[in-house]
Amino acid sequence: MSGREEDLALAVELAREAGDILRHHWQNRATLQPQSKRVGDFVSQADLASERHLRDRLQAARPGDGWLGEETGAGAPAARRWIVDPLDGTTNFLHGLGHFAVSIALEDDGGLALGVVHDPLRGETFAATRDGPATLNGAPIAPSPGGDMTAALFGTGIPFGDMPHIDDHAADIARIAPHCAGVRRFGAAALDLAYVAAGRLDGFWERRLQPWDIAAGLVLLRAAGARVEGWTPDGPPETTGDVVAAGPNLFTPFARIIRGG
Known part of the structure; x- marks a missing residue:
């Protein structure tokens, strides 16, 4: 397995782990106490727990890499940087609308190198490296061929x-x-x-x-x-x-x- 493939496998693993954290909070979301960052933009214990887990795991697995998270901001500059949204769709989540995801990308000196978007409720993991292919739960995906x-x-x-x-x-x-x-x-x-x-x-x-x-x-x-x-x-x-x-x-x-x- 190449280094890029190892990074992608790690991102998939961590996205699914963070998804498990979100599913736990989803089942207990009535107990959450969200805070407003600005009008219409919220953060909850679910966002924070997911991001904390992702940051801790990435720092342990890739200690030389940088970090940019929605809730914790940017870390020290580095040759490679992980870009993370621990809960994309927080407002949906808080309202009981089951459309949200964990998003993880890796950026290197060549640009965006890999990306993973994991939907924990549907059990769907979209993943790709810069050189392809793009997959959904391991099966190749492609955009619509239509032109109408x-x-x-x-x-x-x-x-x-x-x-x-x-x-x-x-x-x-x-x-x-x-x-x-x-x-x-x-x-x-x-x-x-x-x-x-x-x-x-x-x-x-x-x-x-x-x-x-x-x-x-x-x-x-x-x-x-x-x-x-x-x-x-x-x-x-x-x-x-x-x-x-x-x-x-x-x-x-x-x-x-x-x-x-």
Whole structure:
């Protein structure tokens, strides 16, 4: 097993362990005492326990690596860095909506090297390295082959609370809705990107996401064969936080409409 394969196996193992922690808290979520980070953005004991476990295990297994976690922030600079969302979809989780995930990515001097998105309730683990393949529970996945906009189903994220760009998203939806079969807002960007990689959604767009929201999903998309860009073709999602993604046959018309071109 190569070093990259060992890293991926470790990430899968840790994502599933963190998923077990989340399932325990899910079964006892009435006892959670969430705190608000800002309007519409929450953290709970489940997020913190999952992140603590992931950080401790990664520090033990890969002591020379760096760290970026949603709840604990960035560690010291290092040649390699793990990017972790311990509970993507916290609001869903707290409301009893069973759509959330653990997201783990590894970044090295070549960019994003691997990504894992684990759905603990469905027992689904999406995983990929930079060189592919992308898999779901070990079986290869691929984006939708379709190129018909009128049959396509898209995902997005809608700003909440006091976010300033709600009008941008309203305009996006107004542009795309007349041309497609529907738009879904599931509330967990990591799973949305994994679903595009697996062909469950035909495409996805969202602005101003954080690295832990998208890092693992970007690896999955590229390894699966989807096209991924930022809001402009030369704006990398890793640095801008803006994502436009779809299968290769649909990307061009989708991107043109959603960008207002």
